Amino acid sequence: AQSVTQLGSHVSVSEGALVLLRCNYSSSVPPYLFWYVQYPNQGLQLLLKYTTGATLVKGINGFEAEFKKSETSFHLTKPSAHMSDAAEYFCAVIPLFSGGYNKLIFGAGTRLAVHP
């Protein structure tokens, strides 16, 4: 069965530093790929997605992610962290040929802390 692995349950960076959150998927056929963010006491907000086309995708709040088929990865980056980026980040996939009903499979999440 498809699974999603997020390396590092907690990541801490300084304000202004590079943010790198890792995500790997398990299937040999690349799924549709998503990153969601969850701020404290809020729901899930879509940051960005990859379906087809350009492998570097840009999202909201300055985040981007690159799909690398050879590495089965979809890591999330942001060049310069801001205090407001502190949140939990979830990588998620929808397997291809999922029957059209689009069940999201989530990773365990990475909690990002940003310190001054």
Place this chain on the structure above:
Amino acid sequence: EPEVTQTPSHQVTQMGQEVILRCVPISNHLYFYWYRQILGQKVEFLVSFYNNEISEKSEIFDDQFSVERPDGSNFTLKIRSTKLEDSAMYFCASSVQLEQYFGPGTRLTVT
């Protein structure tokens, strides 16, 4: 900007009681979903709903759970007889195609 709404934001119930969690999806969306997140764990898929019927459900979604779209706007999740382990944050989502929009969640506490 249209958004998914959920009520109540927090529900406390006693074990064995029935609860109904309510969601208003985005109006032109066709697919509806429920997910849950037990504290400290992954977000897990419960059920998807399309064309007025369940299209897929997970192993978690047993006979104690049901979903309904009683009118053109609401989408509900009913838990018939709650257990302690049903305590979680329940998220509703809706989509036109791939991109799912999530509501803020209902925190269900079963005592």
